[in-house]
Amino acid sequence: MKRVAIVALCALAPLMAKDYKSAIESPDATKILQKDKLPPPKHYKMPKQCITTDPLAIARGRYMFHNLNGKKAKTKPPKGLAKYVIVNGKKKPKQYGNCVACHNIEGAKGPGNVGPDLHNYKKHFIDSGVRSYQYVYQQIADARVHVPKTHMTINLTTKLFTPQEICEIASYVVSKKKEK
Numbered sequence: 001m002k003r004v005a006i007v008a009l010c011a012l013a014p015l016m017a018k019d020y021k022s023a024i025e026s027p028d029a030t031k032i033l034q035k036d037k038l039p040p041p042k043h044y045k046m047p048k049q050c051i052t053t054d055p056l057a058i059a060r061g062r063y064m065f066h067n068l069n070g071k072k073a074k075t076k077p078p079k080g081l082a083k084y085v086i087v088n089g090k091k092k093p094k095q096y097g098n099c100v101a102c103h104n105i106e107g108a109k110g111p112g113n114v115g116p117d118l119h120n121y122k123k124h125f126i127d128s129g130v131r132s133y134q135y136v137y138q139q140i141a142d143a144r145v146h147v148p149k150t151h152m153t154i155n156l157t158t159k160l161f162t163p164q165e166i167c168e169i170a171s172y173v174v175s176k177k178k179e180k
């Protein structure tokens with residue numbers, strides 16, 4: 001009896017499978033995938049006067065570095081930050097940046113460790129001659145030029161950031177910091 005049931009089930013299986021197939025919606029994702037496809041890696045020349053010691057520019061860089069991408073910012077943004085969102089009809093500063101998701105740095109809260117620790121970046125990387133400001137700019141703009149299979153977000157080629165924002169974040173990364 002059991003065997004009959006199994007044989008019957010096997011015989012019916014293709015029909016059942018057919019039924020399942022029609023019940024599950026399988027939308028064509030090609031368009032979505034095409035939209036998300038990254039353009040090829042791009043070299044960028046750091047704009048003139050990109051790296052600055054202007055405290056407000058560095059404050060904006062710091063703000064972007066430490067904020068996770070999201071709908072609304074947790075702390076008040078410094079003056080001059082460019083992006084806003086409308087939440088319940090009100091204009092609110094947009095939370096964006098996301099560097100701390102992968103990097104530790106002075107004053108980071110709950111940093112990720114996918115990317116290298118950026119504590120004392122200027123001393124360890126710039127003053128030592130290992131990296132240049134141009135390298136930092138390129139890394140934040142499009143890291144694939146340095147590491148083809150990087151896990152870092154591509155920020156300028158995808159227009160996630162403007163060149164000015166990249167300069168401000170880079171200025172923050174290489175700035176002298178009081179926090180630990």
Ligand code: HEC
Pocket residue numbers: 065097098099100101102103114115116125131136139140143146147149150151152153155169170173
């Ligand atoms: C998803 C993870 C991830 C995010 C988000 C991320 N990074 Fe990175 N970052 C990496 C990894 C991994 C590396 C190591 C080099 C590589 O693979 O490109 C790196 C390398 C770097 C370096 C070069 C360090 C060196 O070797 O001199 C800098 C500077 C840097 N990131 C800054 C940033 C800034 C600024 C942001 C935010 C705009 C950011 N990263 C966001 C993963 C990330």
